Structure formats: C-alpha cells, structure tokens
Amino acid sequence: ATDTFQAAVALGMVGGNFGVGGNTIANLLARMPDIFAARDVTSDDVAVIAIGRNDVGGAFDSTKTSDYQGIVSACLDAGYGRIVCRGILPENDTWGKWTAENGSIASIASGFGDPRVVFCDTSTWMGFATADGTHPTDAGYVTITGYAVPEYAALLA
Numbered sequence: 001a002t003d004t005f006q007a008a009v010a011l012g013m014v015g016g017n018f019g020v021g022g023n024t025i026a027n028l029l030a031r032m033p034d035i036f037a038a039r040d041v042t043s044d045d046v047a048v049i050a051i052g053r054n055d056v057g058g059a060f061d062s063t064k065t066s067d068y069q070g071i072v073s074a075c076l077d078a079g080y081g082r083i084v085c086r087g088i089l090p091e092n093d094t095w096g097k098w099t100a101e102n103g104s105i106a107s108i109a110s111g112f113g114d115p116r117v118v119f120c121d122t123s124t125w126m127g128f129a130t131a132d133g134t135h136p137t138d139a140g141y142v143t144i145t146g147y148a149v150p151e152y153a154a155l156l157a
Helices: 004-009 025-039 062-079 097-113 140-157
Strands: 048-049 082-084 117-120
Touching: 025 062, 025 140, 048 062, 048 117, 062 082, 062 097, 082 140, 097 117, 117 140
Parallel strands: 048 082, 082 117
Antiparallel strands: none
C-alpha cells in the first residue's frame, strides 16, 4: 500500500521494499550486503532511498552523513542506473521540522556529482491523511503517490 509500490506500478516498474520499521540510517547501511545478495541489479534498475524519521531531528551529523553516503555508494556499486534520494515526508502542517534533514539529503545527493544520483524534493507533498499524525493511512499513501509519480517520472527521464 505504500507510495513507493504504487508509484512503481504507475510507472510500469516492479517495486521491492527493504525497509524495516524502526530502523535507522545506520541499520539500513548494515543491511545493504544482505539486500544485494538477494537481488540481480542491472543499470535499468532504480533505487529509491526513502528514509523515515526514526533517527532524524536536524541536519545530519558526520556519522549520519557518512552512513547515508555509504548507502548511496552501495547502490552505485551494485549497479543501479539511478538512485533517487527522496526527501523525508513532511508532517502536513509542520514541514519546518524536516527542512534541515532534507537539506542534508539534497547536499549528499549533489555531492556525488553523478547524474545517476538525484534528490527528490518532497516539500510540497502536503495534505495526506495520517493515522497517528505521522504515518500515512492507505488513503494518505494514495495522495502521496499522486505527488510521487510525476516527480519520479521527471527524475527518471
């Protein structure tokens, strides 16, 4: 039901999700070898790095920056043709809390200087329904997908 799967279908792709609730950037980096062991990646494949808010709270410190860079590097090394570094989803009326994190993600993406690595700005992805003020409902994911499909299509062109 997530926007990532819905956007993949809308764009004629097959989605895969390697997210684990409660994980941090460091957890994802540590899991990368196991993720790639189960995948046959080609240059036609796209990785969308869509982290949540489990360990954010401001601009990334040097450890989070290094770990996020490691995730992107692992995707490049695995052979992905495009890596989309998606911004953190805004919390409807409190977007200001997430601008520093998304600034960090945008900076990391541009710092690679590689056209295969792009930042997906989510700052306008507002108005989605949530169950608890943070996590989107199924209807909320449909709303987010409406933002994601044209944004991803433009980034993948």
